[in-house]
Amino acid sequence: MPDLPSSVHVREVGPRDGFQNEPETIATADKIRLIDLLVRTGVKRIEVTSFVRPDVLPQLADNTEVLAGIDVPAGVSRSVLIPNERGLDNALAVADLFEECGVFLSGSETHNRKNVNRSIAESLAGLQKVIPRAREAGKQVEAVIATSFGCPYEGDVPRDRVLDLAVALRDAGAQELGFGDTTGMANPRQVREFFVAARERLGDDVEITAHFHNTRGQGLANALAALEAGCTSFESSFGELGGCPVPKGATGNIASEDLVSMLHEMGVDTGIDLAKLLEASRAVAEVLGRPLGSHTLVAGPVDWHR
Known part of the structure; x- marks a missing residue:
């Protein structure tokens, strides 16, 4: 087994990626309470909300209220998702409430059109305007490429296409490149080879981040494969x-x-208190009123002293 890093960074994305996919809108007060629990787990980076248009994403229409209402300890960086220049304008109106911006496009032409009604080329051109503006405003920028490991409409997404996009986003000013397995199509061998190739193409001056979904039950296996390939985010x-x-x-x-x-x-090491994290997950399960997919939430952490 390859040598593993002694520590990694984990960004919590539930308040954005999670809440936006719930069929019903979570009350603003509940969002604030849940985020306040999360930021006290030891997590240092958290994606709080999105500035996508409220008619497109009503679940996160209270973005400014949530940002203004949360109580974030020193040393925790708040991130918001930015879809385009208009979204950036709206976010920068409350620029003191966050430190990081996330931007995105897809590695699949079909998924990109279905997701944002633009071609990949149109999305990239837009982000090449958004990223420098966000950097000029003093924000850290992560650019995420969705469907990096496969597309439910097109099947295989060529690795070279994804890495070409990553290079273009890096050259536009993104300091972090995130690769998303948006619908859980990746496998560990593919992931290991991908992250080795990504580091070779992108160099050491940009952070490379893995974002896996557990659609087919391979999420943790893929995370381990990325870790073995040197990914630490x-x-x-x-x-x-x-x-x-x-x-x-x-x-x-x-x-x-x-x-x-x-x-x-x-x-x-992650720097995260697992007991406090489980407390936050139990709280969100109560708010949603349904069981969640987390295994550790059901079984509890391993206790070698029993």
């Missing part, structure tokens, strides 16, 4: 919330507590 969602609003059957992200539990058992 991951995104996950408490309770295994999330999904993709476009294709049917695209279930949630890997559960943050499952990822943290696995990493800690292997001696890889």
Whole structure:
């Protein structure tokens, strides 16, 4: 087994990627309470909300109220998702409420059109305007490429196409490149080879982040494969919330507590208190009134002293 890093970064994306995929809108007060629990788990980066148009994404229409209402400890970085220049304008109107911007496009032409009604080329051209403006405003920028490992409409997404897009986004000013397995089509061998190739293409001056969904039950296996390939930055969602609003059957992200539990058992530090993270996941399950997909939430963490 390859040597593993001693520590990794985990960005919690549940308040955005998770909440936006719920069929009913979560009350603003509940969002604030849940985020306040999450930011006290030891997580250092959290995706709070999105500035997508409220008629497109009503679940996150209270973006400004949530940002203004949360109580975030020093050292925790708040991120917001930006779809386009108008979204950036709206976000920068409350620029003091967040530190990071996430932007996105798809590696699949069909998925990109279904998701944002644009070609990949049109999306890239737009982001090449958004990213420099966000950087000029003092924001850290992560550019995410969805369907990096496969598309439910097109099947295979060529790795070279994805990495070409990543290079273009890096050259536009993105300091972090996230690769999303948006509908859970990746497998561990593919993931390992992908992240080795990504580091070779992108160099060491940009952060490379893995974003896996657990649609087909391979999320943690893929996270381990990325870790073995040298990836030290991951995104996950408490309770295994999330999904993709476009294709049917695209279930949630890997559960943050499952990822943290696995990493800690292997001696890889995350800086996150698993007990506090489980408390936050139990709280969101109560708010939603349904069981969640997280395994650690059901079974509890491993206790070697029993």
